Amino acid sequence: MEESVVPSGGAAIEVRGLWKIFGPGADRLPRDLLTRLSPTELRERTGCVAAVRDVTLSVRPGEAFVVMGLSGSGKSTLIRCLTRLVEPSAGEITIAGQDVRTASPTQLRQLRRHRVSMVFQHFGLLPHRGVLDNIAYGLEIQGVPRARRRRRAGELLSLVGLDGFADARPDTLSGGMRQRVGLARALACEPEVLLFDEPFSALDPLIRRDMQAEVTRLHREAGTTMVFVTHDLSEALRLGERIAIMRDGGIVQLGTPEELVGTPADGHVAAFVRDVPRGEVLSLRWICRRPRDGERLDGPPLPSGTVIRDAVPTAMGTALPIVVVEDGRAVGVVDRLDLLSAMSGLPGTGTATGTGRV
Numbered sequence: 102m103e104e105s106v107v108p109s110g111g112a113a114i115e116v117r118g119l120w121k122i123f124g125p126g127a128d129r130l131p132r133d134l135l136t137r138l139s140p141t142e143l144r145e146r147t148g149c150v151a152a153v154r155d156v157t158l159s160v161r162p163g164e165a166f167v168v169m170g171l172s173g174s175g176k177s178t179l180i181r182c183l184t185r186l187v188e189p190s191a192g193e194i195t196i197a198g199q200d201v202r203t204a205s206p207t208q209l210r211q212l213r214r215h216r217v218s219m220v221f222q223h224f225g226l227l228p229h230r231g232v233l234d235n236i237a238y239g240l241e242i243q244g245v246p247r248a249r250r251r252r253r254a255g256e257l258l259s260l261v262g263l264d265g266f267a268d269a270r271p272d273t274l275s276g277g278m279r280q281r282v283g284l285a286r287a288l289a290c291e292p293e294v295l296l297f298d299e300p301f302s303a304l305d306p307l308i309r310r311d312m313q314a315e316v317t318r319l320h321r322e323a324g325t326t327m328v329f330v331t332h333d334l335s336e337a338l339r340l341g342e343r344i345a346i347m348r349d350g351g352i353v354q355l356g357t358p359e360e361l362v363g364t365p366a367d368g369h370v371a372a373f374v375r376d377v378p379r380g381e382v383l384s385l386r387w388i389c390r391r392p393r394d395g396e397r398l399d400g401p402p403l404p405s406g407t408v409i410r411d412a413v414p415t416a417m418g419t420a421l422p423i424v425v426v427e428d429g430r431a432v433g434v435v436d437r438l439d440l441l442s443a444m445s446g447l448p449g450t451g452t453a454t455g456t457g458r459v
């Protein structure tokens with residue numbers, strides 16, 4: 102094992118106490134000053150910006166993880182710090198088993214070429230090369246022989262649905278097609294971790310949905326760890342198994358879509374998720390409650406992971422409470438009123454808060 106390859110406790114990405122300060126004398130600012138001052142005070146007193154502010158997070162192998170926040174909240178800086186495209190001011194980062202902060206230039210190069218790929222909003226394609234050669238570019242840098250890299254690039258070309266465009270120049274393609282080329286190029290190297298910085302925000306809404314579905318499919322099939330940066334909540338909910346919401350460089354809440362929608366940590370998160378259709382995100386696991394005295398328990402069973410919307414037809418077909426089942430065991434009940442109140446965001450009649458499980 103190389104010297105700076107450290108165990109990361111099984112995580113694909115481990116970030117601890119990460120800071121990135123931009124501005125005059127940024128790296129000489131004492132830590133207690135940084136933690137004491139609000140973002141505005143820091144800017145006014147020192148002229149510096151804490152783009153990333155004491156971020157700690159851990160991404161599991163094979164997880165689809167989203168970093169979300171408004172413009173200027175620090176998402177891009179955070180994701181760029183992961184491979185030191187932006188040099189962090191302080192903190193620890195381990196990615197694909199590599200201690201990034203102590204990595205030598207050679208180790209960093211190896212990491213970026215072989216193990217971690219990045220897909221950018223503006224594609225980053227080489228304009229003078231055809232599609233196939235663009236896809237093969239990462240393999241070329243790795244020193245893969247020409248015949249092998251062209252064969253692999255050809256496979257990826259098919260995978261992203263661009264058969265027949267091997268020789269086309271990027272500027273003759275639509276935005277969606279160019280993003281597919283960017284994605285194929287990132288996938289060609291079979292990275293352990295894929296980082297996406299607002300990959301779909303330059304695309305039309307329909308193409309954007311196609312690409313999101315494509316990436317979700319690839320994620321399911323290949324199981325690659327993926328981190329997405331986005332400012333779009335519906336994209337975050339569609340792609341992310343867990344979502345970190347950033348504000349002023351820090352993480353305000355990190356959780357599953359259900360946790361963010363069901364129990365937003367503060368007014369900022371609540372404002373973000375206010376318009377989310379709760380019936381499409383919250384599951385029966387979240388809203389089920391203990392049976393009341395005398396309540397019948399011979400109603401139809403449904404798995405606890407069923408989202409509310411999908412439970413509606415069953416609820417319509419019975420007057421009895423639905424029995425919520427997990428691992429072959431009843432964990433609670435929900436009736437029509439519980440479903441309605443959960444969908445509307447109003448408090449239920451019983452204890453349907455996710456805490457009332459049997």
Ligand SMILES: Nc1ncnc2c1ncn2[C@@H]1O[C@H](COP(=O)(O)OP(=O)(O)OP(=O)(O)O)[C@@H](O)[C@H]1O
Nearest residue numbers: 123150152170171172173174175176177178179332
């Ligand atoms: N190179 C830089 N020099 C100085 N300040 C910077 C630099 N890069 C980013 N910042 C500042 O750091 C903060 C976070 O920026 P960042 O681009 O990471 O946010 P973001 O959430 O990705 O926003 P966007 O979605 O608009 O890209 C902002 O206040 C930004 O102005």
